[in-house]
Amino acid sequence: MLKRSLVLALALLLWSLALPAAPPACADDRFITLASTTSTDQSGLFGFLLPAFQRDSGIAVRVVAVGTGQALKLGERGDADVLLVHDRAGEDKFVAEGFGIDRRDVMYNDFVVVGPSNDPAGIKGSGSAGEAFRRIAAARAAFASRGDDSGTNRAELRLWQAIGVEVRAGGAGWYRELGSGMGETLNTAAGMNAYAMTDRGTWASFKNRQSLVILLEGDKALFNPYGSILVNPARHPGVKAADALIWHRWLTGPRGQAAIAGFKIAGEQLFFPDAK
Numbered sequence: 001m002l003k004r005s006l007v008l009a010l011a012l013l014l015w016s017l018a019l020p021a022a023p024p025a026c027a028d029d030r031f032i033t034l035a036s037t038t039s040t041d042q043s044g045l046f047g048f049l050l051p052a053f054q055r056d057s058g059i060a061v062r063v064v065a066v067g068t069g070q071a072l073k074l075g076e077r078g079d080a081d082v083l084l085v086h087d088r089a090g091e092d093k094f095v096a097e098g099f100g101i102d103r104r105d106v107m108y109n110d111f112v113v114v115g116p117s118n119d120p121a122g123i124k125g126s127g128s129a130g131e132a133f134r135r136i137a138a139a140r141a142a143f144a145s146r147g148d149d150s151g152t153n154r155a156e157l158r159l160w161q162a163i164g165v166e167v168r169a170g171g172a173g174w175y176r177e178l179g180s181g182m183g184e185t186l187n188t189a190a191g192m193n194a195y196a197m198t199d200r201g202t203w204a205s206f207k208n209r210q211s212l213v214i215l216l217e218g219d220k221a222l223f224n225p226y227g228s229i230l231v232n233p234a235r236h237p238g239v240k241a242a243d244a245l246i247w248h249r250w251l252t253g254p255r256g257q258a259a260i261a262g263f264k265i266a267g268e269q270l271f272f273p274d275a276k
Contacts, residue, residue, distance in 0.1 A: 031060035032243045035072075035080035037151060038181035040226070041065035043201030043270055048263045053250055059243050067150030067181075075099055075229070078236030081244040084251075086151035086226045100229040104252045107260050107271040108225040111155060112203060113216035114186075115141075115195035123195070124215045130163045132216045137165045140174040142194035146185045147177030151224075156197045159221065186212070199224055201270040225274060228252060251275075 040046060041063060050061045064074060068085040075083050076099045084106065085091060094100045113123065113132055121139040123132035136143055137160075145167075146153040160167050167175045176194065178185050182202040189196040190210040198206075203214070216222075228248050233241040250256045257273035264270065 030058060030243065031062050032081040032240050032247055033064060033079070034061050034082055034084060034247070035064045035066065035070075035074040036084040037068055037071065037086060038065050038183070039086070039150075039152060039199040039202050040084060042181065042183045043199070043205050044265065045201065045260075045263055045271060049251075049256070049259050052259050053247060053256070056250065056255060057243075057246055059246060061247060065181075067146070067148040067153065069149030069151075069154070072099075075231045078231060078239060081231055081240045082248055083229045083231070084226060085229070086224055087154050088225060088227065090151075090154065091227050091229060094229060098235055099232055101232045102248065103227050103229045104248065105274045105276050106226045106228050106251055107257075108223065108274050109200045109271050110217065110224050111152065111197050111222040112200055112214045113195060113197050113222075114189070114203065114212045115215045116193040116211045117213045118211070119215055121195070126216060127219075129159050129216060129219045129221045133159050133165065134163050136195055137163075137167070137171075142192055143167075143171070143175050144185050144189035144192065144194040144196045145175065145177050146182065147179045148181070150182075152182060152197065152199060155222075155224070159197075162221075204265045204268055204270055226271075 046063050054060055064080060068087045068090060071083050071085050072090055072094050074080045075094060091103055095103050113129065121136045121141040123135050126132040126135060145156060178188055182198055183206060185196055186198060186206050187208055190208055190212050193211060228251055230244055230248055231239045233239050252275035257275055260271050260273050261269065
């Protein structure tokens with residue numbers, strides 16, 4: 001019995017040695033998690049930036065594309081290594097409460113207000129976002145809101161608040177909170193001939209416009225800056241702080257800023273470098 005067991009053990013050892021070695025780890029095994037916005041993702045920006053960063057650094061970036069509010073919550077829980085978001089008040093609060101460190105300006109673009117080409121509320125030529133929103137409310141014209149606590153949604157709600165319109169209480173029948181990303185919100189607006197506020201990047205890449213056109217742009221209230229924030233490793237020791245810092249510095253350094261400037265759709269530059 002003992003002899004048979006030794007023979008069996010030897011056979012198993014020889015068989016295991018004959019197995020092919022495990023494949024070497026690939027470059028994608030080194031990665032960071034970036035919590036960012038649907039607007040940066042749906043515009044196509046990451047498809048342009050991330051391959052360049054990986055070539056330079058050997059680090060892959062896995063993007064979780066959600067609204068800015070959700071991205072900040074991911075950072076609070078330590079479920080991301082670094083953020084790229086666009087709500088300065090929320091970003092500053094995130095850092096002040098100790099969840100993030102080293103917030104840096106990255107880039108900016110702007111919001112535009114789109115709507116049906118026949119413009120039932122007459123906002124074209126209104127001159128300001130506040131006046132445009134006032135006319136939409138007065139006409140009770142259909143308005144599609146993301147309603148998802150994204151940076152775009154937060155900016156839109158601040159504009160309603162600035163003109164004293166409480167859309168959540170008084171917008172029944174014309175103000176639609178969708179709880180969806182920017183692309184999906186634009187699809188809904190196109191289907192119902194509604195007004196909407198969108199970042200220019202997503203609008204430029206959006207194909208299903210139907211009757212929608214840009215009716216208001218250029219107001220300084222529609223300025224849309226983006227910031228990069230490292231998740232605080234003192235709060236969440238498990239984050240990939242070293243590799244996240246490499247991304248953070250690349251994005252706000254010459255290589256990343258040049259890549260941002262180089263991203264265009266149909267010849268139109270969609271984001272403008274803003275690192276200080």
